[in-house]
Amino acid sequence: IIVTEANALLRPLHDRMPVILDPVDYGTWLGTGRTDREADKALLQSLLKPADPSGWESYPISRAVNSSANDSPELLEPLVTEAP
Numbered sequence: 785i786i787v788t789e790a791n792a793l794l795r796p797l798h799d800r801m802p803v804i805l806d807p808v809d810y811g812t813w814l815g816t817g818r819t820d821r822e823a824d825k826a827l828l829q830s831l832l833k834p835a836d837p838s839g840w841e842s843y844p845i846s847r848a849v850n851s852s853a854n855d856s857p858e859l860l861e862p863l864v865t866e867a868p
Contacts, residue, residue, distance in 0.1 A: 791834035793842055804835040 787800045794801045805813055809831050818824040844863040848854045 786832060788832050788834055791837045793837035793840050797842075801834060803832050805831060806835075 786803045788803050790797070790799055790801045812827065813831060844865070845860055846863055849859045
């Protein structure tokens with residue numbers, strides 16, 4: 785896993801996040817036949833940036849997700865908090 789700085793959505797939770805390539809960049813990342821090492825290095829490094837958070841959402845979930853003993857789709861359900 786290659787990490788980069790966190791995007792605006794994840795920054796309140798952590799300062800890093802995995803690099804998530806945009807599908808249009810898959811071919812560039814996996815491309816072959818490159819000959820100019822410095823240009824190739826710059827091109828590939830330009831892909832190592834925080835993902836665009838538009839279309840993402842964030843919500844709290846149960847801390848039970850932190851244990852590998854728990855394995856259920858319900859772990860990803862939004863945590864219901866009661867009003868005071």
